[in-house]
Amino acid sequence: MKLNAASLTDVVDSVAVPTYDRSTVTAGIVHFGVGGFHRAHQAMYVDRLLNDGKATEWGICGVGVLPGDRKMKEVMASQDCLYTLALKHADGTWETRVIGSIVEYLFAPDDPDAVVEKLAAETTRIVSLTVTEGGYNFSPTTGEFDAANPAVQQDLQPGALPATTFGLVVEALARRRDRGIAPFTVMSCDNIPENGHMARSTFTAYARLKDPALAQWMEAEVRFPNSMVDRITPATTPDVVAQISERFGIDDEWPVAGEPFTQWVLEDSFSVGQPPLEDAGVQLVDDVTPYELMKLRLLNASHQALCYFGYLAGYRLVHEVAQDPLWQRFLLAYMDDEATPTLHPVPGIDLTEYKHTLIERFSNPEIRDTVARLCAESSDRIPTWLVPVIRLNIESGGSVELSAAVVASWARYAEGTDEQGEPIEIVDQLKDSLVPLAREGGTAFIENRRLFGDLADNARFVEAYSATLESLHSRGARATLEGLMEGR
Numbered sequence: 291m292k293l294n295a296a297s298l299t300d301v302v303d304s305v306a307v308p309t310y311d312r313s314t315v316t317a318g319i320v321h322f323g324v325g326g327f328h329r330a331h332q333a334m335y336v337d338r339l340l341n342d343g344k345a346t347e348w349g350i351c352g353v354g355v356l357p358g359d360r361k362m363k364e365v366m367a368s369q370d371c372l373y374t375l376a377l378k379h380a381d382g383t384w385e386t387r388v389i390g391s392i393v394e395y396l397f398a399p400d401d402p403d404a405v406v407e408k409l410a411a412e413t414t415r416i417v418s419l420t421v422t423e424g425g426y427n428f429s430p431t432t433g434e435f436d437a438a439n440p441a442v443q444q445d446l447q448p449g450a451l452p453a454t455t456f457g458l459v460v461e462a463l464a465r466r467r468d469r470g471i472a473p474f475t476v477m478s479c480d481n482i483p484e485n486g487h488m489a490r491s492t493f494t495a496y497a498r499l500k501d502p503a504l505a506q507w508m509e510a511e512v513r514f515p516n517s518m519v520d521r522i523t524p525a526t527t528p529d530v531v532a533q534i535s536e537r538f539g540i541d542d543e544w545p546v547a548g549e550p551f552t553q554w555v556l557e558d559s560f561s562v563g564q565p566p567l568e569d570a571g572v573q574l575v576d577d578v579t580p581y582e583l584m585k586l587r588l589l590n591a592s593h594q595a596l597c598y599f600g601y602l603a604g605y606r607l608v609h610e611v612a613q614d615p616l617w618q619r620f621l622l623a624y625m626d627d628e629a630t631p632t633l634h635p636v637p638g639i640d641l642t643e644y645k646h647t648l649i650e651r652f653s654n655p656e657i658r659d660t661v662a663r664l665c666a667e668s669s670d671r672i673p674t675w676l677v678p679v680i681r682l683n684i685e686s687g688g689s690v691e692l693s694a695a696v697v698a699s700w701a702r703y704a705e706g707t708d709e710q711g712e713p714i715e716i717v718d719q720l721k722d723s724l725v726p727l728a729r730e731g732g733t734a735f736i737e738n739r740r741l742f743g744d745l746a747d748n749a750r751f752v753e754a755y756s757a758t759l760e761s762l763h764s765r766g767a768r769a770t771l772e773g774l775m776e777g778r
Contacts, residue, residue, distance in 0.1 A: 409462030
């Protein structure tokens, strides 16, 4: 059965479907980056509200900006923007529903002005983003907007049709200002510390290059709430597509599978209203920072602590690594000894319980997340998630041994061959510069100041990094971890 609006009444009873009339739902949210995470998270929360008879003016219009988003456009068109979300429990049960909160999808390269006009329409009150850490176009070392980016420079040319997210959003804000329409809220849902502040910084930096007066207006009028989002959502594999078909008889070209756990903590700061997200389980707070640091430095950084050592040791699936008692000890030691001392008190959260829950989540055999996915785009991840932990512990005199070991495992992985001499496919926008530095050995890798700043000047960090890197070459990943865990 092909999934679309006409076939919804034929979906098997074990799969929940929208109980609302989708023809009455209008798009109040425009979202950039309609990937698996957005569809398993934000779109799911809005779908909850719609099923409760709320927020019919808060449907979602998805926007694709990159050439690779054309496939999503085609799937959204053929399925009336419907898709299947399967939450995989560790005991093998699936909690499955069809999500209907995305009601429209625009592909910017085909018609950028249509996207700008959608954004500029008074009905659009929130513009949300899951464009990955790299999508904000900032230096991981300085945090400054990269004005030299060729795509940005092209958008800044007089008369150019906007092609980047920055160009589209800022042009829409200019039209709203000129038409006397209040600005929408820009809501980042990416894994970046103070993601709202980063969005404010980068979008206003772009606007300043284009029109300083517009940038000044944006700084005064546009809200950029911070948020913390959490649900492990692996990339959709052909196996997921096949299982949706076999289990439920649904022909869905791009379903989403993820873990049951979900969390969304959102700063209560919006310019022209928001849906009642708190009714769907979202925590609306005055300060997201404690929750955000908890997630980035415990969950996200632990994924990096797990993945390189795990890949080098021969693991290919995340749950297999996470079920290994040695890796569990290593992750908990990193979280307890190095990450937790850098955190703020987190209201309502038992950190000890949270850390053990993370190990359980990583160990869920049904998710079948790949180690390679966690190893990808490390140049966006390590500087954002782990390097701040190292810096704070250097300043306080705390331990950096395990964090430095994670960096060393990345350097060893980035050499591009595993412990059996088999090639590793390095997926990273900085691959061409990282691989030669990794292969040079010594401290060459950490002397990349774009990624690590001045960490190579710190004797404690360099000593710990060098010792782990040497051990990885001479003894291998498992023996290296065993050495790190001795006496702990």
